[in-house]
Amino acid sequence: MIAQPEPKQNVLARRAAIVAGLRALLPESGVIAEELRLKPYETDGLAAYRQVPLAVALPETTEQVAAVLAFLHQEGVRVVPRGAGTSLSGGALPMADAVVVGMMRMNRILDINYDDRFALVQAGVTNIGITQAVSDAGFFYAPDPSSQLACMIGGNVGMNSGGAHCLRYGVTANNLLGVKLVTIRGEVIDIGGEHLDAAGYDWLGLITGSEGQLGIVTEVTVRILRGPEGARAMLAAFRSNEVAGQCVDSIIGSGIIPVALEFMDRPAIHACEAFAHAGYPLDAEAMLIIEVEGSVAEQDWLLDRIKEICARFDPISLKVSQSPEESLAIWKGRKGAFGAVGRISPDYLCMDGTIPTSRLPDVLRRIADMSAACGLQVANIFHAGDGNLHPLIMFDANDPASFAKAEKLGADILKLCVEVGGCLTGEHGVGVEKRDLMPVQFSGIELDQQRRIKSAFDPEWLLNPNKVFPLIPLVPLQHAA
Amino acid sequence: MTLAPTDEAGLIATVTAAYEAATPLEVLGNGSKRGLLRPVQAAQNLSTARLAGVTFYSPQELVLSAQAGTPLGDIEAMVAERGQQITSEPPDFSALLGAQGTQTLGGVVGANLSGPRRVAWGATRDHVLGVRAVNGRGELLRSGGRVLKNVTGLDICKLLTGSHGTLAVMSEITIKVLPTPERRGTLALSGLAPGRGVAALSAALGSPYAVSGAAYLPAEAAAVIGFSGSVTLARIEDFAQSVAYRTDKLRADLAEFGRAEILDDAASIAAWAAVRDARPLHSGEGGIWRVSVRPSAGPTVAAALEKAFCAKWFLDWGGGLVWVAGPATEAAHAAVMAAAKDSGGTWMLLRGPDSLRASVAVIPPEPAALGRITASVKAAFDPKGILNPGRMYAGV
Incomplete structure (x- = not known):
């Protein structure tokens, strides 16, 4: 288990006064302090970690968020921002002495502008909610994490969430125009706006993916895009991970950038097929889902070229979706992958490292070796075009030894990702889960530089202080001007 | 040294x-x-x-x-x-x-x-x-x-x-x-007024054809790339047959704005290189600004600056990037700042004499709360302030 910081005793002792202070700032239903009602907030998508918070605040306006943060800052109380609680890295894991600031009541879409192609939404709007609001006009919001039915845009900004279509459309950071940020002191700062590329420092880029370390985002201006005329997926099944990996390289090398290029290994194919009945090939060792966009004629032309490339790698089968229903079924299997693995194993850990795509076959082989050595099954699902792996480690949380083995295997896989030139996390964030692995990727100087940036926004380290950075005291700079 | x-x-x-x-x-x-x-x-x-x-x-x-x-x-x-x-x-x-x-x-x-x-x-x-x-x-x-x-x-x-x-x-x-896309093609609509031009660009960027460049050049700027009268440009880059198909479809979609001429690969490359490097503004001597606003506000900014100091200008990024040339004076800069602010956008003084660059806000000043963070982040990287002091903001 990853250690949590000691709660501040002086805060725990003042719990009643802190709750009363929050009640003075928020509507009656906006403060939760009863043990039973706090329970749902004790964990997020990393369910192995649980901690009931001191209290939960549910603000409805930016002004309320500002008032709550100013109050908590003044009282020296730690803050854990929370959206839908879907983080797979424990990004919303509470602390015993922290107030969770939940953004789910700020769920309104404030403006949609098709001429200028943006939408202004509150942080608690779901990812899919944005696309649904603009889909009648043929538009969409591009990043599409698997949790998009539930996850909120504020959390997407916090984690710089990706999805299956990043290869073409980028991640959250590439699809934002502005945010409204509330600092820990309760100041409200507008960053960016309705235009591209604000002059000055790229605070928008820094805040995106900062995991609630710098402030709380209450409003987000996102770019909305007109959807393509159509899209179609195909499945390509191969006899080994190696040849599937080579096929990915050949497709990218040909000059075609599919809008999505997803990879599943044998255990993942079986788990997802049992769940989605999408017609996945059960005799394959590896499978690619490849999606292209355009008119029907353009889709045909692109898929023909991709089929030609795949054919060079001795595929077991190549199957082009014949209808929108078939494409949906193909994606249902992929997007439901985590749930599907959940059906065959009591628990799983979802890893999220990224590797250079050329190292794919080698890394998969070594993951298989490590999996065999520790006796835990691993299903691999990932965004092949950009090398973002999602090994799902299956274990039994009721067995502490099994959980310890799973955490160790996960850490070893992430170390392997860094060793081959990749990184610890491609889209899920560091959170609690990978906090203590940060020194594998960064030097002490590099971590201190990042921590000093955090200190510039949050000098007392009240915002999400149990996440992202190892719990080592930061030595202040001696030579500050 | x-x-x-x-x-x-x-x-x-x-x-x-x-x-x-x-x-x-x-x-x-x-x-x-x-x-x-x-x-x-x-x-x-x-x-x-x-x-x-x-x-x-x-x-x-x-x-x-x-x-x-x-x-x-x-x-x-x-x-x-x-x-x-x-x-x-x-x-x-x-x-x-x-x-x-x-x-x-x-x-x-x-x-x-x-x-x-x-x-x-x-x-x-x-x-x-x-x-x-x-x-x-x-x-x-x-x-x-x-x-x-x-x-x-x-x-x-x-x-x-x-x-x-x-x-x-x-x-x-x-x-x-x-x-690199196999082919480029560009729709060129002639003679539109700025507002109509940006409306056409908005329709193009809001089409399903993946438009990858959208610019409006008033007559004087358009002359630099060989057009007489204003020109509204929308680029498509893709495989050859997609460019052919999409430029045709988009031309039909934009019919209400007139019949677009289609620039071929070579003409597209030349036109967009000129837009990219702001060639329409190369001839003047004075100040150059880039103003970034929501695209539909581009013509408003341009009109305000035309009125303020007879600005020469053109629009890129669907109307959202306003390129402006005018006298390198504090008065002109003040007009640029005002026009950008009125449209909720930002500006950058791209060219001007040192005296002007040292005396005006070359980019928008940050609000006080952000300014404190900026100073603190700067100190976290560069505690003695030795790297390009004052380059972006006086005193930072």
Whole structure:
């Protein structure tokens, strides 16, 4: 288990006064302090970690968020921002002495502008909610994490969430125009706006993916895009991970950038097929889902070229979706992958490292070796075009030894990702889960530089202080001007 | 005096010495963008020009690393041989700024300059995957890496991109590259008034045909690329048959704006290079500004500045990027600031005499709460304030 910081005793002792202070700032239903009602907030998508918070605040306006943060800052109380609680890295894991600031009541879409192609939404709007609001006009919001039915845009900004279509459309950071940020002191700062590329420092880029370390985002201006005329997926099944990996390289090398290029290994194919009945090939060792966009004629032309490339790698089968229903079924299997693995194993850990795509076959082989050595099954699902792996480690949380083995295997896989030139996390964030692995990727100087940036926004380290950075005291700079 | 280390260790030693002596440095590559933003008062220049060369290129992974001083043109030529390009279409303002030096990768990233394709495919900052840089204490920092997706820790790559050398000196940069489209085609609508032109661009960018460039040139600017009367340009880049199909479809969709002429591959390349480098404004002597607003506000900004000082102008990014030329005076600058603010946008003084650049807000001042954070972040990278002091904001 990853250690949590000691709660501040002086805060725990003042719990009643802190709750009363929050009640003075928020509507009656906006403060939760009863043990039973706090329970749902004790964990997020990393369910192995649980901690009931001191209290939960549910603000409805930016002004309320500002008032709550100013109050908590003044009282020296730690803050854990929370959206839908879907983080797979424990990004919303509470602390015993922290107030969770939940953004789910700020769920309104404030403006949609098709001429200028943006939408202004509150942080608690779901990812899919944005696309649904603009889909009648043929538009969409591009990043599409698997949790998009539930996850909120504020959390997407916090984690710089990706999805299956990043290869073409980028991640959250590439699809934002502005945010409204509330600092820990309760100041409200507008960053960016309705235009591209604000002059000055790229605070928008820094805040995106900062995991609630710098402030709380209450409003987000996102770019909305007109959807393509159509899209179609195909499945390509191969006899080994190696040849599937080579096929990915050949497709990218040909000059075609599919809008999505997803990879599943044998255990993942079986788990997802049992769940989605999408017609996945059960005799394959590896499978690619490849999606292209355009008119029907353009889709045909692109898929023909991709089929030609795949054919060079001795595929077991190549199957082009014949209808929108078939494409949906193909994606249902992929997007439901985590749930599907959940059906065959009591628990799983979802890893999220990224590797250079050329190292794919080698890394998969070594993951298989490590999996065999520790006796835990691993299903691999990932965004092949950009090398973002999602090994799902299956274990039994009721067995502490099994959980310890799973955490160790996960850490070893992430170390392997860094060793081959990749990184610890491609889209899920560091959170609690990978906090203590940060020194594998960064030097002490590099971590201190990042921590000093955090200190510039949050000098007392009240915002999400149990996440992202190892719990080592930061030595202040001696030579500050 | 110019210090020009030849490797990263030399760069670290140079910055460390400056840190210990508290000597301010003007950080540059070949100096092609010295004319941007505020002039720097520094005892010494630190050039990355001799940190040159591509260090890694994997076309099938879409990734390239180069030392910061590598001429951008060298990189463009190298990736072109493998049928790839730098996606954000970085402009070259050497002619506009009257600069002698060849621009470097470090300069383009340090200034976060992006061309017409920005509207569809992101800015230069969206394609920076990793950096190695030396902060103002002489410490080596790595951020990001050589993979396409990375959310590990705070995104210092984005913070350094566009920071104009004020936080750290980049030694090596890794970028994402993409395949060069097989063909380009451009719809050209003649004679539209600015508002109608931007409406046509909005319709084009809101179409399903993946328009990757959208510009409006009033008559005087259009003449520079060989059109008489105003021209509204929408570009499509893709495989040849897609360009043929999509330009046809888009022409039909835009029929209410007139019948578009279609520029072929070569004509498209020429027209968009001119837009990218702001060639319509090359002839004048005075000040040059870039104003970024929501696209539909572009014509409003242009009209206000025409009225204020007979501005010459044209629009890129679907109307959202207003290129402005006018007298290099405080009065003209005040008019630019007012027009940008009225439309909720931002500005940058791109060219002007040192006296003007030193006396006005070349980019929008930050609100007080953000200004405090900026000062604190600057101190976290560069506690003695030795890197490009005053380049972006007076006193930072």
